[in-house]
Amino acid sequence: MPRRASAPVRLGANLAGLVVFVACAFPVYWMVNTSLLPRREINAPEPTWLPLGGSFDNYRRVLSGGRFFDALLMSLGVTVATVAVSLTFAFLAALAVTRFRFRGRKGFIVTLLLIQMIPVEGLFISQYKMLEGFHLLNTVAGLTLVYVANVLPFTVWTLRGFVAGVPYELEEAAMMDGCSRFQAFRKVTFPLLAPGLVATGVFGFIQAWNEFTLAVVVMTREDKKTLPVWLASFLDVNRGVDWGGVMAGSTLIAVPVIIFFLLVQGRMVSGLTAGAVKG
Template sequence: MSQASLAGASHRTTTMTAPVDIVTARGRLRTGKPWRVVLNVVGILLAVVWAFPVYWMVNSAMLPNVVLEKTTPTLLPFGGSFKNFQAVIADGSFFKALGISLSIAAIVVVVCLVFAFLAALAISRFRFKGRRSFVLAVLFIQMLPAEGMFIAQYKLMAGLGLLNSIVGVSIIYIAAVVPFTIWMLRGFVAGIPADLEEAAMVDGLSRTQAFLRITFPLLAPGLVASGIYAFLQAWNEFTVALVLLDADNKTLPLWLRGFIQQSASTSIDWGQVMAASTLVAVPVIIFFMFVQGRMTSGLVSGAVKG
């Protein structure tokens, strides 16, 4: 058979198989599209289920207690008002508790990030005697139940004269949060190749300059994630604050419990309770609005160019 005949046969085979391939690809797209629609619907339903308690809290905070006590639920706050929020804010103890919680959370986040960052760098980038034992100790500390250390923590703070103080509570929180924060940051630091710093040093930067200009910006997602963990632990903690603080100094969780108990002395005003719960959640929402961009950004996206 001549070369022309072979070329013609090959061309006919290509032209015959190409439409078949296109039809097969289209069929796969058609069969895959319904599954994508189903997954999107399931994702939306899960998001609604997750967000509904938050919506119900805010919705109930807008309604008077008479409406909330009815057997028929009110899904939309038509005719609602901000009177419940005004009643909660009128109690001056809210702003005092807010200031205490913000102070403790700020101290815990800053100190934890500094200590955990340095420890994570030492574990990931250096080899030293006792390194493995240190890592095991960090994990072991996380296994200790917090309730078993209340008496020792109370006596320690009493001996240091730090009972009923922001510093005393912050020290206990830092000791509880730092181990896991070290473990979180260790994974982020280990995920950044040391070759990036070495390449920058070849270009004329010192080791410190290479770290600050190349590695440190890439650690931003890890620092944000660790900061969020430390913030939530300090913001939501209840039992340690209950042990170390008195009735005059309360964090927001203690204040919210006292507010509910005060309402229960007569009849619980659920509208005001929901308004108080919403006000406790607002700082967390604001915090996430500022840091969510860093959480979703890539760790080393675009760091290495081909």
């Protein structure tokens, strides 16, 4: 039987976990706290730890402009399209490199890794000229295209690991019971890949939702900005940074990500195939 950790060791581990939790949670608390404070308290030399007497004026000011909802719809459209397209192509590619043997398979996998090493900034000019040539600047399709190109290599690599973790013997057993190859994959293998699809989908969602630099280059019109680009509008050259608006906007931007994660976190449990095949 494994030895149980002593009380001092457990206490030290719990304290270390508490420190990590506080370090991760404090920036979120400070963002929400600052969003509820008036400008004079935000710019005061002494920090205000609790928003006593705070208000939702910053939120009303952020929402009253109307640009927030335009940027929200733009970000939702681009993000949903990016996740759907990248998951579809990545899933097919992961199946191909895992379940089949073909010439150039290893070269394809190595190419995926090499693409990940290319700095995104180094592709700005070529991507801009390409989208301009196809008249895709300031469009959901154009920004989605460059996002998919950015997300797809890592997504394929991640899904490849999940597909490889599902034993092929499960499909063979289903085919011996009368299922066709497609039925065996749809009824047996595909449900077991749900955690991998959800995990890679979350990655693609966060990447597309929070991306800033590509959106600045591709979406140049005021009414076509995504939420991160819209958030930069609170930086004024003359008045400085409107931290109340920045924090209120950041809080609103974080809400859809939290909702999405709460909806899918139940599926992000690995090890569903453990014990499925016995030797």
